[in-house]
Amino acid sequence: MHHGLLLKVETYFSAGEVDPARVVGATAVVIDVIRATSTIIEALAAGAQAVYPRLSSDEAIELANSLGREDTLLCGERRGLRIEGFDLGNSPLEFERERVAGKRLVMSTTNGTRAFLAAEDAERVLAASLMNLSAVRDEVVGHEHLVFVCAGKEDRFSLDDALCAGLIIQKLMGTMGRGSVELDLDDASRSAVALAKVYEPNANLLRQTAAGAALVEVGLAADLQLCADIDRYRLVPEMQERMIRLPDEE
Amino acid sequence: MHHGLLLKVETYFSAGEVDPARVVGATAVVIDVIRATSTIIEALAAGAQAVYPRLSSDEAIELANSLGREDTLLCGERRGLRIEGFDLGNSPLEFERERVAGKRLVMSTTNGTRAFLAAEDAERVLAASLMNLSAVRDEVVGHEHLVFVCAGKEDRFSLDDALCAGLIIQKLMGTMGRGSVELDLDDASRSAVALAKVYEPNANLLRQTAAGAALVEVGLAADLQLCADIDRYRLVPEMQERMIRLPDEE
Secondary structure (H helix, E strand, O other), X not given: OOOOEEEEEEEEOOHHHOOHHHHEOOEEEEEOOOOHHHHHHHHHHOOOOEEEEOOOHHHHHHHHHHHOHHHEEEEEEEOOEEOOOOOEOOOHHHOOHHHHOOOEEEEEOOOHXXXXXXXXXXXXXXXXXXXXXXXHHHHHOOOOXXXXXXXXXXXXXXXXXXXXXXXXXXXXHXXXXXXXXXXXXXXXXXXXXXXXXXXXXXXXXXXXXXHHHHHHHOOOOHHHHHHOOOOOOOOOOEEEOOEEEOOOOO | OOOOEEEEEEEEOOHHHOOHHHHEOOEEEEEOOOOHHHHHHHHHHOOOOEEEEOOOHHHHHHHHHHHOHHHXXXXXXXXXXXXXXXXXXXXXXXXXXXXXXXXXXXXXXXXXXXXXXXXXXXXXXXXXXXXXXXXXHHHHOOOOEEEEEEOOEOOEOOHXXXXXXXXXXXXXXXXXXXXXEEEEEOHHHHHHHHHHHHOOOOHHHHHHOHHHHHHHHOOOOHHHHHHOXXXXXXXXXXXXXXXXXXXXXX
């Protein structure tokens, strides 16, 4: 019998489920398809310097002031819409190069921000969405302990985030087949893979999720098209000391 | 276009997720495949009078004393094993007719008990496991708002419980196709259905779940065979005032 590397994979379906002690030493992959991680990927791809996730709008404002307001933008949403007085909301479509290139973005969102902070004790904290599935797979393929932290929606399961985790795990399983690496999946990870077998990730599916339907309701359906743009980028943002950046573009 | 009855279906993947206010007016279906609801079904089928779920072992002991110890049994587990000083653990195999017929069972388990109490504000609270899938489907088919409360495992997702919910929803969808009833599934319910499409409910699958593997580890693998006995009974236990009984066998 051949014993190769055992890769342990765990999935949390909402930020509220995460026990911070259990991510220590692991590589955490934070997922908020609709929309925080999609927006972060889009913003960094458009040349933003860094994204600073903060829980409350007060903390966000305070940090923006201390960073200096001239090259800092305040971004975030409550109930899907831009926080009053903030520069930008949480719509990836807003984060165009001419607005965000070279800027620091302080960001406060309902679920995504919490997911990043719940994961911050991990050895590495990466950001994933449908927009960078393959790049994330390539980045984590050698890691021995992976924890997917789905943002979820108000402490509950989100189909979009769980499906995204399942698609990455499925890609890892494809890679594994060729090597001597075995995957040890927990209940939630196995269920995420089942979702990847059953559901096609596209804008139509996103519209049917709780998070997607809520966006449609506030007139932001166009965001879903971008959030569903599979492998739009080959970038993996990484958080270090509460600052999310592209590691290769210092 | 034909508009029939819309049946709203929600699923909570762990007891900790439940917002008690959101189950008010609904029919709650509590699921703890490994093992509380399987054990409760087995116990009531074996002639037990009623099961009284209680959170702590102290509460359980106090209630057993006030009910009168001669026809009351104390049942429950911590880490899978019988609570010290209790009459029975939480293994369905222990609940044989000669031990439990006519008895009141006061029960304290790690996850299942919490799920029942999280659901207690619902209009009706039913108990489901793989052992009574079809009976539960028949019982809830006309109800307008169903909430599946999966016990989960220490506030996390359990594959066995989610799969059980998915199997019941799938059976409902089969029924629906012939009538004028439409199902409105939330993200978690749709994901549960995906599980039902991908996974076969059997003892082998149960052994691979976190809850099942923990049982195997403490020498209780035999329980899983019984927990996986699909439609073993046509009974639906129901909780009223923190007392779970078979409504038709007063």
